[in-house]
Structures are given as C-alpha cells and as structure tokens.
Amino acid sequence: MKNLSFKNTKTLWPLFILTPVLLAVVISNQNSLDIQFKILQVAALIYLIFTTLYHLKDKTLTFEILIEYILLAALALVII
Secondary structure, eight states, X not given: OOOOOSTTGGGGHHHHHHHHHHXXXXXXXXXXXXXXXXXXXXXXXXXXXXXHHHHXXXXXXXXXXXXXXXXXXXXXXXXX
C-alpha cells in the first residue's frame, strides 16, 4: 500500500466540505423521504466523481478500485 501523502488531497476537499452540508439538508428534511433519497443519490455521485478524480490524479486508478467505489455507493443507496 502506498504511503498516504497530502500532496493530492486537494481533490478530496469538496468531499469534506459537502458531507456536512448534505447531512444537514437530510436532517432538515426529515419529513420527506423522497428528498432525502435524492440527496443521498447526489452524495453517492459526488463520492464517485471525486474519488475517481483523486485516483486519476494519483495515477493509481484500477478497475478493481473503480468497482469497489461503485459497489460502496450502491450499498449506501440500498441500505436506505
């Protein structure tokens, strides 16, 4: 496993910023499951985009990593 460095973490900052924002929107819309599910879909898509960009920039993207991220995003959608 590659050592974790902070040189490419600029790509992941939107995840750290958007996660609390999306969580707050989900909590504020507790009465609307439809809106909550749509927000979760957006969050899963953002997760896939930024993690893929991170690995593309780091030149470590493999098919297995991409499948792992897709399955994690799908699992998050199925759990609800």
